[in-house]
Amino acid sequence: xxxxxxxxxxxxxxxxxxxxxxxxxxxxxxxxxxxxxxxxxxxxxxxxxxxxxxxxxxxxxxxxxxxxxxxxxxxxxxxxxxxxxxxxxxxxxxxxxxxxxxxxxxxxxxxxxxxxxxxxxxxxxxxxxxxxxxxxxxxxxxxxxxxxxxxxxxxxxxxxxxxxxxxxxxxxxxxxxxxxxxxxxxxxxxxxxxxxxxxxxxxxxxxxxxxxxxxxxxxxxxxxxxxxxxxxxxxxxxxxxxxxxxxxxxxxxxxxxxxxxxxxxxxxxxxxxxxxxxxxxxxxxxxxxxxxxxxxxxxxxxxxxxxxxxxxxxxxxxxxxxxxxxxxxxxxxxxxxxxxxxxxxxxxxxxxxxxxxxxxxxxxxxxxxxxxxxxxxxxxxxxxxxxxxxxxxxxxx
Numbered sequence: 150x151x152x153x154x155x156x157x158x159x160x161x162x163x164x165x166x167x168x169x170x171x172x173x174x175x176x177x178x179x180x181x182x183x184x185x186x187x188x189x190x191x192x193x194x195x196x197x198x199x200x201x202x203x204x205x206x207x208x209x210x211x212x213x214x215x216x217x218x219x220x221x222x223x224x225x226x227x228x229x230x231x232x233x234x235x236x237x238x239x240x241x242x243x244x245x246x247x248x249x250x251x252x253x254x255x256x257x258x259x260x261x262x263x264x265x266x267x268x269x270x271x272x273x274x275x276x277x278x279x280x281x282x283x284x285x286x287x288x289x290x291x292x293x294x295x296x297x298x299x300x301x302x303x304x305x306x307x308x309x310x311x312x313x314x315x316x317x318x319x320x321x322x323x324x325x326x327x328x329x330x331x332x333x334x335x336x337x338x339x340x341x342x343x344x345x346x347x348x349x350x351x352x353x354x355x356x357x358x359x360x361x362x363x364x365x366x367x368x369x370x371x372x373x374x375x376x377x378x379x380x381x382x383x384x385x386x387x388x389x390x391x392x393x394x395x396x397x398x399x400x401x402x403x404x405x406x407x408x409x410x411x412x413x414x415x416x417x418x419x420x421x422x423x424x425x426x427x428x429x430x431x432x433x434x435x436x437x438x439x440x441x442x443x444x445x446x447x448x449x450x451x452x453x454x455x456x457x458x459x460x461x462x463x464x465x466x467x468x469x470x471x472x473x474x475x476x477x478x479x480x481x482x483x484x485x486x487x488x489x490x491x492x493x494x495x496x497x498x499x500x501x502x503x504x505x506x507x508x509x510x511x512x513x514x515x516x517x518x519x520x521x522x523x524x525x526x527x528x529x530x531x532x533x534x535x536x537x538x539x540x541x542x543x544x545x546x
Contacts, residue, residue: 158238199370199473221258253310253334307531312480333375370473397421412453440467
């Protein structure tokens with residue numbers, strides 16, 4: 150097993166905290182962020198969500214962005230998280246000139262196109278938000294605001310987007326194409342996603358119960374998280390938070406919105422990640438599962454994990470019970486949680502669990518548990534069968 154790509158900074162905002170420290174405190178005290186929509190104006194006020202209780206104006210004021218500059222909500226969340234990661238890594242403005250930026254998103258600036266949908270024809274001032282529909286619009290806003298001048302790209306592969314952004318960044322560093330890159334993703338709650346997921350009948354009217362026999366669906370969430378990745382030869386003694394030792398992506402090509410019953414896509418992604426890391430399944434100490442709490446996902450992922458780990462099944466949980474499913478941002482948010490687990494030796498609980506699924510009888514972590522953690526597997530699976538797995542490892546000097 151090689152050292153892997155170094156992680157030297159991380160930043161996050163979610164419904165359980167506005168930075169890394171606040172998110173950790175919520176995880177450690179089982180303080181979830183599931184509530185009912187207030188910032189998002191929707192008729193579905195009965196559907197629980199992981200909403201960040203700050204308006205766009207409040208977010209802009211925190212960032213000291215002039216009101217005349219119109220940013221999408223996803224961009225504002227992304228700027229906050231990426232700014233913390235950059236500060237955490239102690240990157241100077243000169244360093245940022247040569248730093249790459251890869252961001253994953255699914256809705257991009259859709260919140261703005263929704264807001265001004267009926268005003269585009271009559272208002273030239275708001276017409277530029279038509280472009281906000283493109284995911285790259287939000288990426289450009291974040292990169293420009295933070296003066297990230299290196300290689301810039303957007304990945305939009307549904308709920309595996311930010312995991313794929315992290316994977317691409319790590320691959321580019323390993324290939325010698327980049328020395329430093331900020332990777333992660335951002336997504337905000339929108340009418341489109343709330344109505345869309347509701348039409349699929351996979352939203353729960355109660356707090357979600359990942360891997361529970363009586364699970365009734367997911368809770369949508371919003372947030373952003375970013376990591377700073379750096380090549381070994383430029384670290385110069387800098388503190389390393391953890392390493393990306395393995396990654397894998399596959400597509401089971403089974404269905405537009407459902408996973409295969411056997412979990413084939415998830416199985417192949419995990420298998421590839423273990424191969425890249427050069428470790429056997431028994432070296433995984435904890436799994437941050439995709440765990441959306443839908444009938445389809447949880448049984449599919451469980452079967453894939455059983456195929457990989459068999460009787461030597463590691464501890465696992467889904468932190469979506471804290472934040473809701475943050476779509477494209479989920480992989481990056483859970484990357485931060487995985488790194489926190491490596492640093493603290495703690496496994497975070499799978500909230501609301503009562504009874505194991507009859508098909509597998511798997512029981513997740515139910516309370517904060519202490520353990521020596523060297524390798525964490527984090528899964529992110531998206532619509533269209535796009536499955537990604539990342540392995541985060543403790544930095545062993």
